[in-house]
Amino acid sequence: MENTTYQKWLAQLRKGYLELCVLTVLKQKESSYGFEILQTLEQAGLPINEGTLYPLLNRMFKNGWLTSHWVTPSEGGHPRRHYQLSDDGAELLPSMLDTFQNNQQALDKLRDLK
Amino acid sequence: MENTTYQKWLAQLRKGYLELCVLTVLKQKESSYGFEILQTLEQAGLPINEGTLYPLLNRMFKNGWLTSHWVTPSEGGHPRRHYQLSDDGAELLPSMLDTFQNNQQALDKLRDLK
DNA sequence: ACAGAATACTATGCAATGCAAAGTATTATT
DNA sequence: AATAATACTTTGCATTGCATAGTATTCTGT
Numbered sequence: 001m002e003n004t005t006y007q008k009w010l011a012q013l014r015k016g017y018l019e020l021c022v023l024t025v026l027k028q029k030e031s032s033y034g035f036e037i038l039q040t041l042e043q044a045g046l047p048i049n050e051g052t053l054y055p056l057l058n059r060m061f062k063n064g065w066l067t068s069h070w071v072t073p074s075e076g077g078h079p080r081r082h083y084q085l086s087d088d089g090a091e092l093l094p095s096m097l098d099t100f101q102n103n104q105q106a107l108d109k110l111r112d113l114k
Numbered sequence: 115m116e117n118t119t120y121q122k123w124l125a126q127l128r129k130g131y132l133e134l135c136v137l138t139v140l141k142q143k144e145s146s147y148g149f150e151i152l153q154t155l156e157q158a159g160l161p162i163n164e165g166t167l168y169p170l171l172n173r174m175f176k177n178g179w180l181t182s183h184w185v186t187p188s189e190g191g192h193p194r195r196h197y198q199l200s201d202d203g204a205e206l207l208p209s210m211l212d213t214f215q216n217n218q219q220a221l222d223k224l225r226d227l228k
Numbered sequence: 229a230c231a232g233a234a235t236a237c238t239a240t241g242c243a244a245t246g247c248a249a250a251g252t253a254t255t256a257t258t
Numbered sequence: 259a260a261t262a263a264t265a266c267t268t269t270g271c272a273t274t275g276c277a278t279a280g281t282a283t284t285c286t287g288t
Binding site: 013 | 119120123124125126127128129130131133134135138139142143154155158159160177178179206209210213214216217218219220221223224225227228
Binding site for chain 1: 266268
């Protein structure tokens with residue numbers, strides 16, 4: 001109740017940041033799919049909504065940051081849409097990490113004011 | 115040109131983060147006003163738009179995170195709208211810092227995958 | 229004295245995204 | 259047969275960074 005505006009703020013803080021996280025996961029795993037990424041993020045302490053991740057992957061794909069192909073598991077089960085970093089995505093990731101860390105440093109500076 | 119989607123991403127990454135920065139500035143300075151905050155952020159490596167900051171201050175005020183009063187400088191000049199942290203804002207700031215640092219840690223975990 | 233820059237705040241409208249919610253399918257478990 | 263788990267899609271809402279334009283005062287250079 002009293003925390004409503006804080007909850008809203010949490011959602012805002014994830015904007016942009018989630019893209020960085022997903023690119024990082026795909027760099028580490030080389031190839032992964034929605035459901036697995038969802039679990040990986042949760043294990044790293046970032047539980048996010050299905051309705052957040054799937055559209056996100058789609059947007060990143062449309063941006064040309066990812067490539068994608070369908071995989072039907074040989075052991076059976078629901079087909080999975082796998083994603084990998086594209087060349088553009090791989091090139092972007094270091095800049096994004098840089099920006100994120102610069103933000104961290106800017107905040108540290110502000111905390112040291114006066 | 116090729117960077118358009120990256121520029122958009124930069125704007126997204128600032129959502130939520132800017133609020134944390136402004137709260138931090140106001141904690142350090144105890145009281146400040148729009149134009150000064152603008153310059154403080156720029157000096158910390160965060161140049162932001164007027165049209166971003168003033169509405170942001172207004173929203174934070176409406177959320178009850180800040181208090182505000184007008185000050186006419188004794189040395190003359192344009193009247194300034196000063197802001198300070200409210201009790202709610204002061205209480206919120208540590209939680210926000212915590213969340214931000216947890217995000218940093220989550221990203222570090224992801225970079226260590228496998 | 230006048231023009232422009234710097235200071236300082238307000239208001240409007242757009243684009244982008246996290247999330248809730250509901251839906252579709254398949255496979256595994258009980 | 260029913261439920262849960264796996265796996266992806268789609269719609270609509272609320273929020274926010276930014277571009278842009280507008281208002282007003284003071285200071286600087288010529």
